[in-house]
Amino acid sequence: RAVGGGVLAIDCMESPDGIIVHEVNNTPEFKGLYSATKVNIPEKIIEYAIKVMKK
Incomplete structure (x- = not known):
């Protein structure tokens, strides 16, 4: 809430x-996070956005 919410990198x-x-x-x-984890972060953000929009 302090920075407006949404998708943030900490x-x-x-x-x-x-x-x-x-x-x-x-x-x-x-880029660095994907190299270390092999997790498709943009895909996860899209999934999150769709979930939030359906609420």
Whole structure:
């Protein structure tokens, strides 16, 4: 809610105290995430958008 909702990318980093949020982006890129996970993120976003629109 603080940044308007919708699809956001949250960049996290590990620290000695645990995981910290580095930044929140409303224009996410997924190249690195796909390389690491092989998950088709744009497809997942479309599935999410369709689910939300049907509500």
